[in-house]
Amino acid sequence: MGAPELIKRIPNIVVWLLLVAMPYWLPKVGGYVDLGSQVVVLGLAAMALNFLLGYTGVLSFGHAAYFGLGAYGAAMTIRYLVPSTGLSLVVGTLVGTIAAAIIGPMIVRLRGVYFAMLTIAFGQVFYFIAFRWSSATGGDDGLTGWTRLPLNLGFTTIDIQNNPDAFFYLALVMFALAVGVMAWLLRSPFGRTLLAIRENERRARFLGIPVDRHIWISWVISCCFVSLAGALYALLDNFVDPRALYWTQSGDFVIMAVLGGMRSFWGPLIGAAIYVVLRDYLSSLTENWMSFIGLFFILVVLFFPRGVLGMIRRKAMS
């Protein structure tokens, strides 16, 4: 490995070092470990969304639905089926992915705002199901009466139930797997095709690329990892309520991606970190934190549309 190659990898190395060491440095700067877990989980959701948003160029405003389906899938598995953390993650991810795969063909024909509108509207179905089917989902009060369980790996058991550090590392391992797969996909011919579609859809079509099918696959992959994030989120809180499915949650994911920088791989993670810290701070400060978040959205759009990493890159170039 030559020196330039090494320099290119420095950002990656820094991100991973910061993430792995988080339980050690976060409490020292005034945070707590569960806050770190939130960053990792929501960061995964935002990065998964960005697979579609930033790398395929398709505007989804309905990812909360699959996030919430993952959360409910995991929670209901533990509550009603098998008390197993591993299985709950698998079921949660599958539920969200299958729903996305079924809905996909109905929406991939449309582009731009129209795609966004359909994804929002379809997402609402699951919200109302969770809201109304209270005998199974707990309705508006959320699903309680369950808790994540120690992770049994066969040869040893990890106590993620009472040890927040252990849960953080479980989330981080899942995060690493998902992010690794996404990075690998983006470097593959398939990923390059997605970029081609983003840059010029008509030209891609002329080259014989089945654009709609590629967008569908990208959508399913994106939703798959968002459901995984949702499942982890339910386990983190030992709780899930319909708000995880609501369309405002989708907007939160989009703002995380934009805030960090849609055109960079790590951008959404940084956006998620800023968002989580800001929300934590504002909600402890004022009851009207929603309007501050709203104001924050407006300011980001008007003055910061490229996001943190986009700005840095632009500065570096000029």
Next chain:
Amino acid sequence: MTQLVLFNVFNGLIVGAFYALMALGLSLILNLSGVINFAHGGFLAIGGYLAFTMMPYVGFWGALALAPIVTAFLGLIVERLLIRRLYGRDPLYSLLLTFGLAFVIEDGTRFIWGAQSLPFQVPGWLVTPLSNEYFFLTGYRLFMALTVAVAVIGLFLILSRTRLGIRIRAGTFDLETVAVLGVNVRVLRNMNFGLGIYLAGLAGVLAVGQLGLQPTIGASLIMPSFVAIIVGGLGSLPGTLLGGLLIGVASGITTVFFPSATEAVIYVMMAAVLLVRPRGLLGEEGRF
């Protein structure tokens, strides 16, 4: 039973008329400017609250006439200051901006008027039922239906007869050509936005007489309006109107037979329409 079904069909029509009024405004803005206005529900709430504040001074009729106009002016200002900057950029940004704006407006109304539901007095003679057997046929509901009808007819007359309306329709098809022909597109989009917001304000005044006044009133009406637009067909205003009425009636009927699916049914309907006829009921082939 028949009475119950009739009651819910009628109720559905009223609710559908709200959806349609709101969706028509959304549709106008979406068609000409390519902006999904998430803050539309917020403007609806503002219309309602303004009417509430004006009522002691100008009475119900005065509020009905003035509140939507004031709301429309607010809309013109918002378009001028915020939304105009985002035309021609990735639609993502206008989505996020109006989304944030919706939060700000909802919290703002809560801050100014309080979180509790406020009483809204409509004239007494409008509330009395017109018939004992069909108790649900109150004067106010008929009045609402009538007002919505007048507003919709007015809108279609503006669009087909006035210079502004004709330009709006032309711009929906080909904004560039309209601009080349010497129309000031900035003003056109501004007026169009105001027109859409006027409809939201009007829906707001009517809605509070029926649903009561609370900050979240707009948020609960905006999603069905999206569905109305999709079911009716993107780009088609008559489609939007039809879509609004249809989903209103559909959820009304569902209330009778399967109450827990009242909200979900319209999304199922949307999926069904998209499967059978992807462009929506009255949408044009190949435009979207």
